[in-house]
Amino acid sequence: MGGSYRSPDNGCGDLMAFLQSQRSLFESDEDFRAFALDQVRRFVRDLRALDIEVSMRPNWNDRISSVHSTPVTGS
Numbered sequence: 001m002g003g004s005y006r007s008p009d010n011g012c013g014d015l016m017a018f019l020q021s022q023r024s025l026f027e028s029d030e031d032f033r034a035f036a037l038d039q040v041r042r043f044v045r046d047l048r049a050l051d052i053e054v055s056m057r058p059n060w061n062d063r064i065s066s067v068h069s070t071p072v073t074g075s
Contacts, residue, residue, distance in 0.1 A: 015039075015040075015043060019035075019036045019039060022035065040056070041056070044056060
């Protein structure tokens with residue numbers, strides 16, 4: 001393969017940078033997460049059209065939500 005790929009300096013890839021740039025269009029984090037998840041699912045289908053196989057855990061989002069919804073307290 002020719003060329004090289006360099007990810008943005010903000011520490012995330014191009015897809016995540018794009019998704020984050022769309023955050024202001026959504027009123028809540030929940031709405032934004034639903035949008036992001038839909039876009040990632042579409043991206044997976046697009047990759048498959050290029051014979052690139054990836055998969056997602058079906059309930060991963062549910063587990064993430066429950067972990068992050070637990071309040072963290074500290075001193």
